[in-house]
Amino acid sequence: MHTRHNITGGERVETAAVPAISAHQQQTRDLVQAMMALTGLSASGLAKAAGLTPTTVNRFLRHPVRHTLSQRTMLALMTETFARLARLPAAAIDRDTLRSLAPAAGVFQRAILERVPAARSIIDMALAGDGGSLPFSYSDNEPRGLADDIPVVTGPIPGLDIAVGDFRGALLRTARPPFLSSDPRAFAVLMPDEAMTPRFDPGDIVYASPARPLDGANVDVIVEYADGRVSVRRLVAQTPAQVTVATLSPPQAATVQRKDIRGLYRVIAAHRAAQ
Template sequence: MAETKEPPVTETLKTLRERAGLSMDRLARACGYKGASSYQRYENPAMYGKQWLPLPLVASVADVLTGLGEPPIARDEVLALAGITAAGITVAGVGADAGVAPTLRGPGEVEPARAAELPGNNAFPRDLPVYGVAVGGSAGDFSFNGTVVDYVRRPPMLSRIGSAFGVYVIGDSMSPRFDHGDLVFVHPGRPPQPGNDVIVELHGEHGAPGPCYVKRLVRRSADRVQLAQFNPPRDDIAIDASQIKAVYRILTAGEIMGV
């Protein structure tokens, strides 16, 4: 009996995107690309002929597609596009089973790749603070309330960053990139660049905490900051620089993984 040939990863990626009900442009923007033209080669076997997709791309796609579609897309389905076949491994690099590593299969490989050990959950201390927020009056805005509401496991790349913190997203203006209740990680020492997802914190009145927004940075000048969101799509949100207290860069899945 002839072997059934698996479809190329480009075709599988397209199938998953369509199953999620997203256009190519919307997925591309949610993954940090300027638009479909920067992303489309990963769905075209004539333009991308490698066996596996780049891990940083797959990690970002997994963040967006997981849970969408019918039946709901599983994270493992997306991670398989990078050659990760071991169950229980998450994009943060912490598997459900200690010591289990991804199996990467290369062209012409005779023996299985030697698994590199992944540390178990205990290797990552649960000491990263998640700051509490107060929901604001406008849709999707919030303010830091000065309290720590949770401690979560510290991703490996933040192991020595004492100022790092997490925040639970409020609202769905950045869906499907971030949904309401999603946990995002912030590295205050990494300056945001255009195209990065950010938390913008404004000055409050009379010393009170100011409103914060999760958006995508479009451009930044000495006078103002221009932001974008996905739901509904907008890329013309402008805020005077004098109103802004801080712009925090949200780490991508690839950065959290250290790739």
């Protein structure tokens, strides 16, 4: 195995070389290929039908890239796919391939249904493959009093202010889990990378609450930076002036000035992405 070396604090740390494609990229490719199979469209055909530049998906599937598809792009592709499936008789839909879309269908279902209400039965069909364990499926018995769903942060959001509960720019929402039924400031983050494996994997939904204390050892937190970035990290130590957080893969700590951090929010639970 090839290795690379990071020099930090005078010490040499050996870590695995970055793979040609990350687990999150591979998961996204698998989802796109499933959408292509279900619609019968090529990569460029699906992109064009979804209102995207035809080369957007083709380039991602067939060439080495350093990025994955954005959430807006995935929403456009998912919406087009479910709109087409909604026009088909149920018997014409490959159930196994449809169920492979469950991780994305759960995250995007509310946004898809706002655009294609007729797709509800198809989304239910996709989510049924997980045995009902996904926290995203629609239910009229969701907790009342607070909103039935909570915002999902997928990356930097203009105007985001978790501390005051301002999520107006959040594109996605997911059903409120029972353990957050009385928490008005709860939110979730879509895990974007492998920085916290094996604790959290790319694509996991990580639930957090600004109301929970940060006491105890091995506390996982959402870090909201002053520049709008959000990351999932292990809290190592904090003082009035500095905060030290760490990744698990590779194990690496970083100290950040308190003035550069808007808030730290305790991770309560996570929902694993389907494998």
